[in-house]
Amino acid sequence: MPDPIMESGTFNAATETTGPMSVADDADIPDEAIVGAASHLTSGVQPGPGVPATTAGDFDVEARSQLRMAMQRFLRHRLAMVSLGILLLVMGASLLGGKIAPYKFDELTDVYSQGPSLDHPMGTDAIGHDLLSQVLRGAQKSVQVALLVALLATSIGVILGGLAGFFRGWVDAVISRLIDLVLTVPIILLLLVMAAKFKDQRNNWLAIALLISAVIWTGVARVVRGIFLSLREKEFVEAARAIGAPSRRIIFRHMVPNAIGPIIVAATLTVALAILLESALAFLGLGVSPPDTSLGKLVAVNIGAANTRPWLFYFPGAVLLVICLCVNFVGDGLRDAFDPQQNRVRQ
Amino acid sequence: MTGFVLRRLFLSIPVIVLSSFLVFALVAASSDPLEALRANPLASRATIAEREAELGLNKPVVERYLDWAGDVVRLDLGRSYADNEPVWDKLERGFGVTFRMVALSTLLALMLAVGLGVFSAVRQYSVGDYAGTFFAFVFFSMPVFWLAGILKDLGIRFNQALGKTVFYTIGERTPNLEGTWWDVTANRLGHLALPTITLMLVTMAAWSRYQRAAMLDVLSSDYVRTARAKGLTEFRVISKHAFRNALIPLTTVVAIDFAGIVGGAVITESVFAWQGMGRVTLGAINRGDIPVVVAALVIIAMVVVVFNLIADILYAVLDPRIRNA
Numbered sequence: 190m191p192d193p194i195m196e197s198g199t200f201n202a203a204t205e206t207t208g209p210m211s212v213a214d215d216a217d218i219p220d221e222a223i224v225g226a227a228s229h230l231t232s233g234v235q236p237g238p239g240v241p242a243t244t245a246g247d248f249d250v251e252a253r254s255q256l257r258m259a260m261q262r263f264l265r266h267r268l269a270m271v272s273l274g275i276l277l278l279v280m281g282a283s284l285l286g287g288k289i290a291p292y293k294f295d296e297l298t299d300v301y302s303q304g305p306s307l308d309h310p311m312g313t314d315a316i317g318h319d320l321l322s323q324v325l326r327g328a329q330k331s332v333q334v335a336l337l338v339a340l341l342a343t344s345i346g347v348i349l350g351g352l353a354g355f356f357r358g359w360v361d362a363v364i365s366r367l368i369d370l371v372l373t374v375p376i377i378l379l380l381l382v383m384a385a386k387f388k389d390q391r392n393n394w395l396a397i398a399l400l401i402s403a404v405i406w407t408g409v410a411r412v413v414r415g416i417f418l419s420l421r422e423k424e425f426v427e428a429a430r431a432i433g434a435p436s437r438r439i440i441f442r443h444m445v446p447n448a449i450g451p452i453i454v455a456a457t458l459t460v461a462l463a464i465l466l467e468s469a470l471a472f473l474g475l476g477v478s479p480p481d482t483s484l485g486k487l488v489a490v491n492i493g494a495a496n497t498r499p500w501l502f503y504f505p506g507a508v509l510l511v512i513c514l515c516v517n518f519v520g521d522g523l524r525d526a527f528d529p530q531q532n533r534v535r536q
Numbered sequence: 537m538t539g540f541v542l543r544r545l546f547l548s549i550p551v552i553v554l555s556s557f558l559v560f561a562l563v564a565a566s567s568d569p570l571e572a573l574r575a576n577p578l579a580s581r582a583t584i585a586e587r588e589a590e591l592g593l594n595k596p597v598v599e600r601y602l603d604w605a606g607d608v609v610r611l612d613l614g615r616s617y618a619d620n621e622p623v624w625d626k627l628e629r630g631f632g633v634t635f636r637m638v639a640l641s642t643l644l645a646l647m648l649a650v651g652l653g654v655f656s657a658v659r660q661y662s663v664g665d666y667a668g669t670f671f672a673f674v675f676f677s678m679p680v681f682w683l684a685g686i687l688k689d690l691g692i693r694f695n696q697a698l699g700k701t702v703f704y705t706i707g708e709r710t711p712n713l714e715g716t717w718w719d720v721t722a723n724r725l726g727h728l729a730l731p732t733i734t735l736m737l738v739t740m741a742a743w744s745r746y747q748r749a750a751m752l753d754v755l756s757s758d759y760v761r762t763a764r765a766k767g768l769t770e771f772r773v774i775s776k777h778a779f780r781n782a783l784i785p786l787t788t789v790v791a792i793d794f795a796g797i798v799g800g801a802v803i804t805e806s807v808f809a810w811q812g813m814g815r816v817t818l819g820a821i822n823r824g825d826i827p828v829v830v831a832a833l834v835i836i837a838m839v840v841v842v843f844n845l846i847a848d849i850l851y852a853v854l855d856p857r858i859r860n861a
Contacts, residue, residue: 378836472679
């Protein structure tokens with residue numbers, strides 16, 4: 190899964206308190222041995238969480254949890270908030286779908302291949318489908334698939350990545366090799382091979398979602414494994430182990446909450462990736478089966494019409510682009526919010 | 537160095553073996569090569585059973601895999617179920633075509649991504665940086681075939697406006713073209729341009745973000761501050777001290793993404809109707825032509841493994857700490 194470090198421009202690292210994370214991050218800065226001491230000195234000047242606020246009367250500092258701080262930072266992230274707004278709007282519209290659409294998505298009107306008009310804001314296709322109604326239905330299916338994939342892939346990724354990072358040894362070896370294996374084959378071809386069975390089934394969106402989850406959990410797993418490898422060496426994990434907490438409790442009560450930021454970010458980016466993969470499958474002939482449709486399918490079947498009836502090709506594609514773009518912007522905003530120091534490539 | 541390369545090559549053998557088995561089992565489990573035969577009312581049960589035995593389909597998967605792997609070790613990829621053509625001949629034809637597009641677009645994407653990423657980082661928060669960021673996100677959030685369709689549409693409109701064909705939108709070359717070397721080259725380039733740009737833009741988007749992050753990281757490091765404090769010119773600081781170190785993370789990313797690029801190439805080829813490896817593989821997947829699918833996927837896997845090896849070597853070249861460790 191390509192998860193580029195999309196560190197956007199609007200974070201305000203300098204004004205935030207320096208959490209313990211920055212010290213941990215310092216560990217993999219090159220030449221740390223030589224200049225590490227200096228950087229620790231400078232970061233020590235800023236009031237960290239451990240330094241009591243001496244001028245409480247002036248500032249009225251209130252203890253905030255990490256999650257809440259991230260939330261507040263996210264709410265201030267303008268681009269991410271706008272994207273979230275648009276996303277909610279599009280998702281809301283697609284969920285209401287059938288109720289607000291002017292026609293039924295599989296209804297055949299007697300207007301054929303006509304460009305956008307008042308009756309058909311996005312035009313109609315060759316057999317009289319109203320494109321707006323189809324786009325709404327398609328968005329619903331695409332989002333449905335994507336959300337299920339995000340849920341499943343993130344769960345699998347957190348569990349397997351967590352196990353690998355926590356237990357290391359042979360568990361890590363097995364899971365890491367599995368991840369490597371998936372990286373060696375183009376995901377889309379792997380999906381095609383597996384999806385061949387479900388080509389002609391009705392309501393196959395569930396099968397498609399399951400298959401996509403089965404190959405893209407590796408992205409989340411890689412992220413979680415990396416974080417767990419560093420978290421397991423932290424004092425609070427040692428403390429938990431010292432008081433006899435079982436592994437399950439350490440993983441889910443102590444480590445997962447500390448890794449929640451990157452997990453949420455990875456889950457968000459998975460949504461966009463799932464939409465794109467579903468559309469690629471649809472293009473190669475293995476998308477949701479007719480009469481149902483998805484955004485990817487709409488673009489795919491109308492690709493030949495791009496030059497002659499452009500509305501059929503450009504409208505669904507634009508909606509698809511807007512959804513994925515907004516999801517990625519939200520993910521990027523979340524990344525900034527959870528980790529203001531984030532400007533590192535390796536995690 | 538040689539020892540390192542040999543050790544890595546040796547370690548990658550199990551990866552290839554496992555990968556090929558996984559692919560073989562998946563393809564065998566999810567496709568039925570005899571689908572067409574079964575649907576044929578004239579084919580008797582005996583005929584089907586005979587064909588099944590002939591292809592070894594009645595044997596357990598592990599045994600079939602071992603048979604196949606035994607042949608592969610003897611450099612025999614087997615024959616296509618569909619037309620009995622040797623698999624290698626079938627794939628070889630598409631290889632060159634796909635390779636041309638993948639290699640060119642990867643190279644261009646790499647150069648542009650590095651350039652754009654470094655520029656964005658050096659001019660952080662400038663208009664150019666914001667524009668670069670925005671377009672990277674756009675291309676990153678776009679289905680490949682939609683972008684390909686748009687470029688195809690634009691190419692056709694451009695040709696129409698110009699009154700002659702500059703961008704060819706179908707096929708990888710004009711069949712039976714006769715003319716001077718110059719004509720042939722222009723024709724090739726005209727075919728190559730749009731698919732390559734498609735693949736390049738999609739690939740470049742994510743890479744430029746990695747490169748920007750890596751460069752920002754390096755620029756805020758202490759040795760860059762030291763270099764500036766020594767009084768070096770900004771150009772020297774960036775080109776000699778920052779740039780080299782900022783290239784390191786991208787090498788891994790490029791190697792890891794390679795399989796994804798091939799996936800993108802399959803889709804791009806499909807839009808522009810190229811007779812490449814993607815077309816062959818997609819056809820084979822649809823027909824349940826196991827030997828062809830498995831061979832194509834295993835070849836891709838081997839290329840990915842080799843790329844990872846090259847990335848590791850580059851890592852050592854770029855980072856003396858790894859070289860001397």
